[in-house]
Amino acid sequence: MALSDQELKEIAYLARINVSEDSLSSLKKELEDILDLFQQLNEADTSEVNAMSHPLDLSQPTRKDEVTEENLREELLKNAPSVKSGLFLVPKVIDGEN
């Protein structure tokens, strides 16, 4: 299955991966090979098979609605490179909504 350079760049952007121009062609080849494998899977007749969303044939365990986690702020903020007034600081992002 053929991919255009534009499609490849969009996929990289969505995954926030920087792809240099000179690695585009090799990456494209690898992705196309993977897509071919899925193409092959698509050819299998699954009309008699139930859709499966997880390989384990179990039901998800649940927990009671109880607050078990205390305030961990000081400890968690220690992991962050930049904090202020109890907030994590990140490069400015304004996307027209909050």
Added chain:
Amino acid sequence: MKNYSEEWEAVIGLEIHVQLSTKSKLFSGASTDFGALPNTQACNIDLAMPGVLPVLNEEVLKMAIKLGKALNAEINSPTSFARKNYFYPDSPKGYQISQMDKPIVENGYLDIETEKGGKRIGVTRAHLEEDAGKSLHDDFEGQSGIDLNRAGTPLLEIVSEPEISTPEEAVAYLKSIHSIIRYLEISDGNMAEGSMRCDANVSVRKIGDETLGTRTETKNVNSFRFVEKAIQYEIERQINELESGNKITQETRLYDSQVNTTRPMRSKEFANDYRYFPEPDLLPITLKKEFIEEVMATMPEMPNQKRERFVSQFSLSEYDAGLLAAEKDLADFFEEVTKVSTSPKLSANWIMGELSAELNNENLTIKESKVSSDKLGQLISRIEDGTISGKIAKDIFEKMWSSGKEVDEIIQSEGLKQVTDDKEIESMIDEVIQGNPEQLEQYRSGKDRLFGFFVGQVMKASQGKANPKQVNDILKSKLEK
């Protein structure tokens, strides 16, 4: 603006996000309380620390099942979660856990009422998902501050079919959902605080067209009134654009309540592509029959059932019953009043008249009422047993509201007991007749409408305390002499 309403019709669908009022989050044991200090209610799971796994809160399943039942919908079992992939700093995982193929609630409907009559609106689905944190963009030396207290709070997103045709229907639908979630006690439904949020998908087409027009999605609408205004604005804007030969761009728009317009959000470089896939960290959930039945057994009486009961049990009009039943707290208050007062009709009138006016005045909820249901019931009883007239009752109500005193205390201390003694009323009437010989003569020579003048004078002389019916009867017999 030209009136295009005979040529164009609108097609509206609503997406309503409801914050579920659980104690802990959808997938973690962190608290969901509103208004805590930043990041004091976010744990390893909410922060997506390496190696953590989500553990599902059982309560959200119960809440979703209740909503499904109230919306006459199917409950999917198994139901499963999916990843919605996007990058934004207030969502540390880089994806939101949501539902795609097997939402817990599917294929329901809701009957709404507007001035134009009843209509059934289809509910496509309601699915569970986690809320994001908050980004604060001011005052951090060019950086954004991130508060993850809200990250992972459980939401139910309720998606309607595009079967809503007017802004009025949209508001009726929204109010009905609001009423239901409050009755079910699965959310406080507070739109101002964001525990209920509404996005409106709007398109227009020429009446008779089969295909849908290009739609826009309007976000940021945080009150019932704004939902109505935002949709109205968007319909008119789209009709104007099309009438001028322009095209509608499929886009997300923000509603600005200050100036009552919608404007496009900055469009993204690439169209949104969330690349949903089944959530590998969570197994599909099989809802056992007994579990669903257990939840069903806890279903409270719903607004429409309550309305019908109020009509049959208390002989209220459909309209009064509907107003009272729309809000659970109001309905409960009404039933408490009727336990004391014995006149449901009078109780309903007082709650929706005097009491509601005072509550609106001071911006209070029914639960914050300064006159309790007990005290209001006593006041109404005093009207029923003839101790006071309806007019005096209104003055007494004012005094009860401001002083917190009981009705009997005020009647006693201010001498407001209704005068029902025939003799006493007679002597007042005699005095009024003697004092107004001119009017008496005019009345007797045929000026019937002066009767009201005499009633007024007698009521005035009694300081409003004379029983109006007795005044009427006695006055009539005296004037006819």
